[in-house]
Amino acid sequence: MLLVKAYFDESQNQHVPQSYLTRGAMRKPQEVPARIPPLLAAMQGLSVEIDTPRDHGMNPISAVHDMGYLRFLESAHRRWPEDWGAEVMSNIYVREGNPMRGILAETAYYIADGSSPIGPHTWTAAYTSAQCALSAADDIAAGQQAAYAICRPPGHHARPDAAGGFCFLNNAAIAADYLRKTYNKVAVLDPDMHHGQGIQEIFWDRDDVMYISIHGDPTNFYPVVSGYEEERGSGKGYGFNLNFPMPHGSSEDFFFEKVEEALTAIRLFEADVIVLALGFDTYFQDPQAKVAVTSEGFERMGRLLAYTGKPVCVIQEGGYDVDHLEINATHFFKGLLGK
């Protein structure tokens, strides 16, 4: 397989979260700009050109997100009183029965958890990150075998109308929906450590986009309330949503059993193209890891994807062990590109 281009723009790194509230404690943010240089270095090491994304405007974004939510994301930081905290965040979470009066009520509705604060540049960064996904999708639509969107902030936890899990716009879902203009059947494979509840929700009742997620058992693990096997989609989308939760402490071999099952489902679906929501947070030393994937494991995953013979639009999701992102990304792409 040939990878011609990866997409990234420096403005994505102006999103610098200061807060991360999880499991009863304020912790150091993990989804930080330092994640990017190792990913760029991996591309340089493989002689892949890094380009800035083309602007596709709002239409492909509003195709999967609620317009009220998008207006909130774009305006929230400007509307946030200066004598409050530096970031838009809430300690109040109410959706049912929320009259949506005032920025604090909107924040209580549109931000789902304590890991997705909005700073002054978050909208621009998230918008540009989505444009990277769309630019990679363009390359796949034009007949390239592989393309890589270095999306930061990541996207798979972003629901149609809510931010969460470090995510604001659902880059993989935006790319998958956009690829439907060119292809009849799109599979989204999500082997990130966490269940991508945003992608699941967006394609829940659709049979033209299959969503398959391999992730840590969500019992007491983000996103906690979704990602269980019995969630299979609804209406004509029933059976087109597949969840493979893994017990915490699972081995690399167990992870690959699930990857093989996922790839079999993609073959049976006869997907024309794969959107890969790629997380490196399954790496055994990652602070989020509940399984033990090695650097060589990422190479194996890349090879398995190449064997499908289908074009692969790679969208960056998680991966927080900054010291090993370069080696893990290098291994994955060596496997995918057959180097």
Ligand SMILES: [Zn+2]
């Ligand atoms: Zn993750």
